[in-house]
Amino acid sequence: MEQFLQQLLNGLFQGSIYALIALGYTMVYGVLRFINFAHGDVFMLGAFTAYGLHKLLAGTLAAMPWPVSLIIILVASMALCAALGIVIELLAYRPLRNRPRLNVLITAIGVSLFIEYTGQLAFGATQRPFPELIPPIQVVSAGGLSVSMTHVIVLGTTLLLLFGLRMIVMKTKMGLAMRALSLNPTASTLMGVNNSVVISFTFGLGSALAAAGGILYASLYPSIEPFMGIQPGLKAFVAAVLGGIGNIPGAALGGLIIGITETLVKGYGQSIGIPSGYSEGVAFVILILILVFKPSGLLGKVEREKV
Amino acid sequence: MKRYTAQIALIVALAVSLGISCASDSIDAYYLDIALNVGINIILAVSLNLVNGHTGQFSLGHAAFMAVGAYGASIFTLEASQKLIPLLGGPGTFATGTAFFIALVIGGLCAAICGWLVGMPSLRLRGDYLAIVTLGFNEIVRVILQNTSGDGPFGGPLGLKGIPSHTTFFWVFAFAAVCVYVVASMVNSTYGRGFLAVRDDEVAAGSMGINTVRYKVTAFVTGSFFAGLAGGLYAHLRTTISPAGFDFLKSFDVVVIVILGGMGSTAGVIAAAILLTVLNEFLRDFEQYRMIVFSLLLIIMMIVRPQGLLPSLPFFTRKKSA
Numbered sequence: 001m002e003q004f005l006q007q008l009l010n011g012l013f014q015g016s017i018y019a020l021i022a023l024g025y026t027m028v029y030g031v032l033r034f035i036n037f038a039h040g041d042v043f044m045l046g047a048f049t050a051y052g053l054h055k056l057l058a059g060t061l062a063a064m065p066w067p068v069s070l071i072i073i074l075v076a077s078m079a080l081c082a083a084l085g086i087v088i089e090l091l092a093y094r095p096l097r098n099r100p101r102l103n104v105l106i107t108a109i110g111v112s113l114f115i116e117y118t119g120q121l122a123f124g125a126t127q128r129p130f131p132e133l134i135p136p137i138q139v140v141s142a143g144g145l146s147v148s149m150t151h152v153i154v155l156g157t158t159l160l161l162l163f164g165l166r167m168i169v170m171k172t173k174m175g176l177a178m179r180a181l182s183l184n185p186t187a188s189t190l191m192g193v194n195n196s197v198v199i200s201f202t203f204g205l206g207s208a209l210a211a212a213g214g215i216l217y218a219s220l221y222p223s224i225e226p227f228m229g230i231q232p233g234l235k236a237f238v239a240a241v242l243g244g245i246g247n248i249p250g251a252a253l254g255g256l257i258i259g260i261t262e263t264l265v266k267g268y269g270q271s272i273g274i275p276s277g278y279s280e281g282v283a284f285v286i287l288i289l290i291l292v293f294k295p296s297g298l299l300g301k302v303e304r305e306k307v
Numbered sequence: 308m309k310r311y312t313a314q315i316a317l318i319v320a321l322a323v324s325l326g327i328s329c330a331s332d333s334i335d336a337y338y339l340d341i342a343l344n345v346g347i348n349i350i351l352a353v354s355l356n357l358v359n360g361h362t363g364q365f366s367l368g369h370a371a372f373m374a375v376g377a378y379g380a381s382i383f384t385l386e387a388s389q390k391l392i393p394l395l396g397g398p399g400t401f402a403t404g405t406a407f408f409i410a411l412v413i414g415g416l417c418a419a420i421c422g423w424l425v426g427m428p429s430l431r432l433r434g435d436y437l438a439i440v441t442l443g444f445n446e447i448v449r450v451i452l453q454n455t456s457g458d459g460p461f462g463g464p465l466g467l468k469g470i471p472s473h474t475t476f477f478w479v480f481a482f483a484a485v486c487v488y489v490v491a492s493m494v495n496s497t498y499g500r501g502f503l504a505v506r507d508d509e510v511a512a513g514s515m516g517i518n519t520v521r522y523k524v525t526a527f528v529t530g531s532f533f534a535g536l537a538g539g540l541y542a543h544l545r546t547t548i549s550p551a552g553f554d555f556l557k558s559f560d561v562v563v564i565v566i567l568g569g570m571g572s573t574a575g576v577i578a579a580a581i582l583l584t585v586l587n588e589f590l591r592d593f594e595q596y597r598m599i600v601f602s603l604l605l606i607i608m609m610i611v612r613p614q615g616l617l618p619s620l621p622f623f624t625r626k627k628s629a
Contacts, residue, residue, distance in 0.1 A: 034435065035435050035438070035439065092606055092610075095610045096609060096610060099609075099613070100613075101435070102363060102365055103609045103613050104609075105365055105435055105438060106365070106562075106566060106605060106609050107605070107606050107609040107610070109367070109438075109559075109562075109602075109605070110602045110603070110604075110605035110606040110609070111602070111606060112602075113559065113598055113601070113602035113605075114599060114602040114603055114606065116598075117595075117598040117599045117602065118599055120595070121595055121596075121599065234439070234442070234443065234446075237439060238439075238443075241436075241439075275454055277450065277453070277454040278450065278451070278454065280446070280450055281443075281446070281447045281450055281451075283443075284440075284443035284444070284446070284447055287439065287440060287443060288428055288429075288440065291428045291429055291431070291432060291436060291440065292428040295431070295432050295436075
């Protein structure tokens with residue numbers, strides 16, 4: 001029983017990171033109706049930015065208590081990646097507005113590979129140890145359960161960011177504009193919304209969340225490399241589709257489901273004949289199942305394509 | 308006479324490839340190898356073009372179907388050919404050739420079945436889902452092959468070794484010619500108007516009574532079949548195959564060829580296959596920059612010239628009538 005609870009908790013931590021990345025996919029899909037393949041690479045850049053900042057500011061940060069330095073690194077990396085997301089949209093996707101969706105999709109794949117291989121050239125292909133931003137403190141270690149400080153921070157940050165996002169989307173004018181644009185781009189322009197600004201803002205917001213996800217992921221699995229974003233990125237995309245792409249609470253829910261399912265398969269799959277090497281494929285099996293049985297996702301609305 | 312032009316072209320192409328194949332001993336082995344690679348890439352690119360170009364879907368997993376075909380054909384050759392060849396009249400050119408042909412077709416059929424299984428759920432929806440599912444399928448195939456036992460028929464992470472080197476100039480270019488012929492006649496037929504209609508506007512095509520899902524699945528399964536054939540040819544050319552050789556980057560190479568050649572232009576895609584294969588050969592020393600350049604090229608192409616590098620040629624493409 002304890003082991004099961006532990007697995008469930010691990011799945012929850014893993015899933016909350018997928019949820020953070022999935023939000024970016026879902027928001028961009030909501031406003032632009034396309035899959036931003038490069039999102040997983042912004043996640044990778046988030047981890048690398050934190051790594052770089054930690055090196056750069058090592059002297060200053062060492063003097064501070066760890067929560068302060070963690071917050072500084074987290075916020076600074078999120079800001080940098082948000083700026084990067086906005087630049088990517090401006091250079092690669094904006095020239096393609098109103099072009100066939102396929103062209104935008106191809107560009108997104110190009111951007112993704114460009115970031116990965118430029119990263120490989122710049123940082124090298126080898127794995128690097130991620131600095132210990134959160135000290136290794138055990139918070140709970142009773143009755144076979146163990147929860148470290150890293151886990152608490154991962155879950156806490158995720159919940160905080162989800163709450164913040166909900167506030168932005170539901171309570172601010174920008175959030176209102178995002179929802180309007182997602183509902184009908186032409187009508188939102190007619191109501192005085194500057195669609196370009198809203199799209200840039202959405203990319204910035206999504207990229208900031210991906211960067212936070214990258215840092216948390218690297219804190220859980222402290223080794224980073226330029227291709228680390230591919231797998232979590234794909235799984236987070238599946239999470240977004242599972243929850244109903246374009247639907248923000250759905251993305252969070254989907255992330256948790258994928259994380260927990262994956263951890264359980266990793267933990268118990270062997271006893272029912274699934275080698276742990278196959279747990280990487282779980283997300284894709286889920287994706288195929290959703291596409292067959294409920295393409296609109298768990299919380300998504302059925303959307304009819306209109307002429 | 309005019310209505311048989313395509314068939315005559317096919318026969319001429321088959322004859323020429325047989326002729327060159329007979330003389331292939333006098334060709335430098337290095338250039339012959341490049342030529343064979345060009346041929347395999349033509350099959351891959353032209354078949355992917357049926358899906359990505361003519362039908363307007365987006366598959367990112369062509370290498371996975373290639374892998375299925377390569378493993379299917381190689382396992383058949385390694386396990387069954389020894390028993391089959393005596394039945395066909397002993398080890399001779401005819402018997403080995405027939406056994407090889409059967410192996411290739413089996414590889415292609417395995418790939419086509421996988422194509423149907425993958426395409427059926429994802430093609431009921433719009434294009435972007437196919438991209439993700441095929442990308443995922445590419446990963447799954449690699450993971451499954453890598454997790455097989457090293458002693459089993461799949462050879463585990465090290466793959467298969469000692470596949471007989473059956474692939475000759477004739478086989479590669481004969482199948483390339485057949486592939487071009489099949490794709491061109493599918494697209495240029497009355498039936499084939501459906502593919503173009505699905506690409507141009509799925510909703511409108513559907514309301515004109517075209518079964519869009521069926522057209523998309525047909526294109527995808529045909530594309531997978533030829534990818535499987537190309538995989539079989541590749542396996543019997545290299546004589547060793549491993550799961551790592553059929554990763555996403557291999558799929559991406561084919562996508563780049565199709566996009567540079569121009570989606571929906573068979574002649575352009577053939578030209579791009581030749582150009583990029585030869586270029587890759589000369590740029591081996593700059594391997595770490597290759598992907599950066601290719602991805603940048605893809606972005607720039609989409610912004611500046613989405614119709615491909617070549618101007619649209621009348622050759623192999625139906626003229627746009629008013």
